[in-house]
Structure formats: structure tokens, C-alpha cells
Amino acid sequence: MADPSKQFTDRVVVVTGASRGIGAATALAFARAGATVVAGCPALDADDHRQAVLSWREGAGLAPEQVAPVVADVSRVEEVEAFYEVVENHFGRVDVLVNNAGINRDHTLAKMTDEEWRAVLAVNLDGTFYNCRAVLRLISDGGRIINISSMVAQTGNFGVANYAASKAGILGLTKSLALELAPRQITVNAVCPGFIDTEMTRGMPADVLNGYVDRIPVGRAGTPDDIAATVLFLASPGAAYITGQSLGVNGGLYTGD
Numbered sequence: 001m002a003d004p005s006k007q008f009t010d011r012v013v014v015v016t017g018a019s020r021g022i023g024a025a026t027a028l029a030f031a032r033a034g035a036t037v038v039a040g041c042p043a044l045d046a047d048d049h050r051q052a053v054l055s056w057r058e059g060a061g062l063a064p065e066q067v068a069p070v071v072a073d074v075s076r077v078e079e080v081e082a083f084y085e086v087v088e089n090h091f092g093r094v095d096v097l098v099n100n101a102g103i104n105r106d107h108t109l110a111k112m113t114d115e116e117w118r119a120v121l122a123v124n125l126d127g128t129f130y131n132c133r134a135v136l137r138l139i140s141d142g143g144r145i146i147n148i149s150s151m152v153a154q155t156g157n158f159g160v161a162n163y164a165a166s167k168a169g170i171l172g173l174t175k176s177l178a179l180e181l182a183p184r185q186i187t188v189n190a191v192c193p194g195f196i197d198t199e200m201t202r203g204m205p206a207d208v209l210n211g212y213v214d215r216i217p218v219g220r221a222g223t224p225d226d227i228a229a230t231v232l233f234l235a236s237p238g239a240a241y242i243t244g245q246s247l248g249v250n251g252g253l254y255t256g257d
């Protein structure tokens, strides 16, 4: 009988932004569940990010054929196209794409520069678009696309207009692409994490950070593993009838749609 803990055996899974945080936890969870994982890393500081993938792969006792770091800056269309050339040449197809790469450049709108606006839209929204479009010729029927959005796409927040706009854009992209790919039984969903303990949130001032955690009904910040578990569920056969949805994973911090 097949080992249920290895439910992604023979599946090729692409995770962007897999060097650390939510992306690394997700890539690791897929690899442990039997998948062959392509761990996307940005070309900016490429050596550091690629090395980070090699480090967590080694730390987890995984073999090189289970997790392959491949470099691309998701905000650069030519790098994303080249990334999928590599994926095609080495793996032939993609079964699951997780668009996780993301950045923030926080400022109130009055102080937000054009560069801060464009940088965040370019990585978070353009990057998701470029990956979705490029994967279309490689993704198998019955495949999965899971886009990491954010709770702030649903609620807004102080000082993050660029980030919230990029993440809300992902929700519209997700719903539209879900309709386009439904005839091929490919599902497209978004995950909206709340406050997750990663390097992205650790950069906040301690009083702001503690203020957020105090307001979370379940009484703790989320972990990258909380998000990874949700992504694996959406990628599993049991989620075949869920598409075009935005799933909040926020410890009760927001209970709306």
C-alpha cells in the first residue's frame, strides 16, 4: 500500500522564494511528502539565497535530487522564462506552482516613493503573473497553482498601500485564472497569511510586533509550517473541487471573507 505521508511522490513542485521563511517551510514539506521540488531563489544576491536552500536541504537530510535550487528574480520576465526552460529541460513538467516570493517596502502613502511602489508591485504582482503565464505550457492537467497573498489584501493596513495593493491584485488574478484553467482540472487558489513569524515580520519594531501578536485570538503568531500545511492541503487530491478561493490562515485575526 502507498505510504500516505508520501502523497506527492512523482510530483514536480515549484516554490518561488524558497530560500527561507514560508517558502522554505513549504518546499521542505513538499520534499518530505515525496515531491521533487524546484526551489526558486532570486538572482539578486543569488549566491546567498541559493546557499540558503542548500543549507536547509542538507540540514533536513534531503538528497540533491529531492530539492533543486534554480535562480530567477521573479520581477524580471526574461529570468522567469529562463527559469522554466531549466525546469522543462530537467523535469519535463510542473504539477504544482507555489507563488511565494514577496517583499515589503513599508511607508505611509504620503512618504512612499515611486521606487517603493514599483519594487513591491514588480516582485509580488508582476512576479506572480510572470510565473503563472510561463508555467501554463508546462503544468499538467489536474495541476495546482497556489498564490501567497496576505490578510492585508482583505483588510488593508497602515503604511502598506503598495504591499496591500500587490496582494489584492493577486486575489483578482487568482479568481480569473481559476476560471480559465478549470476545464483542465487545474485549480488556482490564494492563501492569505495573517501575522507569521519570519524575517519579514522580525524587521518590525518590537512594540509594533508585540501589539500585533497580542491581538491574535489564538494567542500566538503563525509559523511558516502553518502556511506550508495549508498549501499542501490545497495541492492535495482532496482539494480538487476548491478553486478561485482565498483562504485566510491568521489565527482568527480576521474572520471575514
Ligand code: NAI
Pocket: 016, 017, 018, 019, 020, 021, 022, 023, 040, 041, 042, 043, 049, 072, 073, 074, 075, 100, 101, 102, 103, 123, 148, 149, 150, 151, 192, 193, 194, 195, 196, 197, 198, 199, 200, 201
Ligand atoms: P521572507 O522575507 O522570509 O522570504 C521571502 C522570500 O522571497 C525569500 O526566499 C526571498 O529570497 C524571496 N524573494 C524576494 N524577492 C525575490 C525576487 N525578486 N525574486 C525571487 N524571490 C524573491 O518572507 P516570508 O514572510 O517568508 O514571506 C513569504 C511570502 O508570504 C511573501 O509573499 C509574503 O508577502 C507573504 N506573507 C508573509 C506574511 C508574514 O507575516 N510573514 C504575512 C502575509 C503574507
